[in-house]
Amino acid sequence: MARNALKKLALLLPILGLAFAFLVVATPPQARAEEVNQCAGTMQEVSNNINANLYPSGLFPYVDVNDRDGKSTTAGTSDNVGTAVVKITAPKNVKAGDQFIIDGQWGKHHNYYRGLRSYPVYEQGTKNVLAYINYKNSKLYVTWSSYATSRVNAWINVTITQGFAFSTLFNDDISVGVHRAQFQLLGCDGHKGKFIDKPIRIEPPQETINADHWVDDNGKVSGARLTMFTMPASAYRIRNVNNRMRVLVKLGKGWNFDCAKLPEETDASYYWGTNSWSTFKHAEIQKTPGALVAAKSRKVRPYCLGGNPKIGMFEFAPATLNDQFYITAYVVGDGSATTQMPTSGGKRYVRIDTEVWEVYSNGGATKKHNMWGRNITQYINPNNGGSATIPKGEITVTKKGNGLNAGQRFITGYNVNFTYEVTNTGKVPVDAIRVTDSRGVKVTCPKALLKPGESMICTGTGKVVGSSGLVAPPNPGDVPDPSNLN
Numbered sequence: 390m391a392r393n394a395l396k397k398l399a400l401l402l403p404i405l406g407l408a409f410a411f412l413v414v415a416t417p418p419q420a421r422a423e424e425v426n427q428c429a430g431t432m433q434e435v436s437n438n439i440n441a442n443l444y445p446s447g448l449f450p451y452v453d454v455n456d457r458d459g460k461s462t463t464a465g466t467s468d469n470v471g472t473a474v475v476k477i478t479a480p481k482n483v484k485a486g487d488q489f490i491i492d493g494q495w496g497k498h499h500n501y502y503r504g505l506r507s508y509p510v511y512e513q514g515t516k517n518v519l520a521y522i523n524y525k526n527s528k529l530y531v532t533w534s535s536y537a538t539s540r541v542n543a544w545i546n547v548t549i550t551q552g553f554a555f556s557t558l559f560n561d562d563i564s565v566g567v568h569r570a571q572f573q574l575l576g577c578d579g580h581k582g583k584f585i586d587k588p589i590r591i592e593p594p595q596e597t598i599n600a601d602h603w604v605d606d607n608g609k610v611s612g613a614r615l616t617m618f619t620m621p622a623s624a625y626r627i628r629n630v631n632n633r634m635r636v637l638v639k640l641g642k643g644w645n646f647d648c649a650k651l652p653e654e655t656d657a658s659y660y661w662g663t664n665s666w667s668t669f670k671h672a673e674i675q676k677t678p679g680a681l682v683a684a685k686s687r688k689v690r691p692y693c694l695g696g697n698p699k700i701g702m703f704e705f706a707p708a709t710l711n712d713q714f715y716i717t718a719y720v721v722g723d724g725s726a727t728t729q730m731p732t733s734g735g736k737r738y739v740r741i742d743t744e745v746w747e748v749y750s751n752g753g754a755t756k757k758h759n760m761w762g763r764n765i766t767q768y769i770n771p772n773n774g775g776s777a778t779i780p781k782g783e784i785t786v787t788k789k790g791n792g793l794n795a796g797q798r799f800i801t802g803y804n805v806n807f808t809y810e811v812t813n814t815g816k817v818p819v820d821a822i823r824v825t826d827s828r829g830v831k832v833t834c835p836k837a838l839l840k841p842g843e844s845m846i847c848t849g850t851g852k853v854v855g856s857s858g859l860v861a862p863p864n865p866g867d868v869p870d871p872s873n874l875n
Contacts, residue, residue: 429480430483431478445590445592447594449618451715475582479533498571500570565593567589596619601614617715623710630709637746639744657715674691684750784811787809788807805852
């Protein structure tokens with residue numbers, strides 16, 4: 390059935406010198422609220438690069454920003470392990486608001502959804518939204534848009550990033566050793582994606598530096614949150630607890646530290662003792678960057694080196710040589726255009742690198758270690774879709790006056806019988822057809838639906854009034870007749 394398919398046809402046809410107009414209309418059905426489809430479409434897993442290979446992952450601490458009592462202290466390990474792409478195809482008669490539900494069983498098997506929580510999916514190469522994706526109640530909801538209802542064969546590709554997590558927050562076992570996470574995507578239509586039972590080897594805490602993905606913010610590189618976790622001071626060959634450990638962070642093109650706000654926007658915690666997470670505590674931030682932090686105070690002093698927004702310094706005073714510390718800080722865009730950023734593997738990135746220095750009581754310092762850096766890539770929405778335009782219904786109508794021949798007079802008061810030959814000349818069925826004559830002739834049709842190539846004869850009767858005895862010429866063409874039909 391064609392939906393929103395048939396535009397109004399106003400055709401003025403000269404029949405035996407009489408001018409008439411009629412209207413053929415296809416009326417789309419109206420959806421009621423109770424008709425919203427909760428499983429509108431079908432799912433196909435197009436690709437899935439998550440495998441069953443052993444994945445090593447170091448433990449990592451976490452404390453909420455401004456948690457001075459350490460009540461939010463958690464520890465664990467997590468990471469992204471891959472992506473799956475599923476194709477969701479809308480049904481023929483999809484309505485705006487209809488939904489399709491993807492269930493990844495997230496949170497049940499140490500598996501978690503790691504993508505955006507809410508975003509639109511555009512028709513490929515356009516700004517037309519085919520569907521909206523929302524993550525709620527541990528499931529992905531695909532909601533079809535009104536634009537999708539105006540198309541046929543509407544589909545979207547949804548890229549689903551997944552990862553694992555083991556955390557004391559969920560009362561998980563985070564002991565060093567091999568654990569398992571499981572992944573499988575289920576469609577509400579019954580489709581089952583690939584099942585993966587992935588071994589995860591939890592390892593002792595390792596040094597790391599990372600940051601959130603950045604996005605194109607009106608053509609510029611956006612900011613992000615930076616996180617770091619060090620090894621124990623002794624691992625950097627620091628032998629004197631009266632000295633400090635300083636982490637130097639170099640930002641590449643795209644990012645700056647906001648030097649004036651750095652002390653306010655930095656949060657830090659410290660930890661000592663393998664797997665003894667009860668020792669993980671919030672660290673006090675020294676707001677005045679001018680002096681060394683007091684020895685063994687476990688305070689952190691954040692500042693920009695010489696006021697350079699590309700180099701952030703995070704100085705920590707360990708109380709034991711087993712102390713490690715954890716930092717979060719914010720970075721801002723430096724005004725670089727997204728298009729000017731370096732690329733690797735086709736992806737634009739911002740580079741971050743880290744060094745560890747030992748700082749002596751007299752202010753002297755020695756570089757002890759180059760921590761590994763990393764490229765922080767731009768987030769590109771990988772989701773897209775496509776569709777085709779709904780073929781429009783095409784109707785032709787031929788109107789004829791039965792019993793009236795060329796040259797015959799119209800006599801006032803006589804009835805004139807008309808036929809309306811209606812033909813579907815399009816490629817799709819046309820439903821809810823009605824023929825209306827602008828001169829008031831009541832037209833009756835035997836049915837309301839025509840398949841492509843199918844015809845029907847509609848009929849109507851009119852009465853001649855006010856005739857002046859005009860004779861229709863043999864070939865009337867577009868010559869109008871002053872008579873009126875009621």
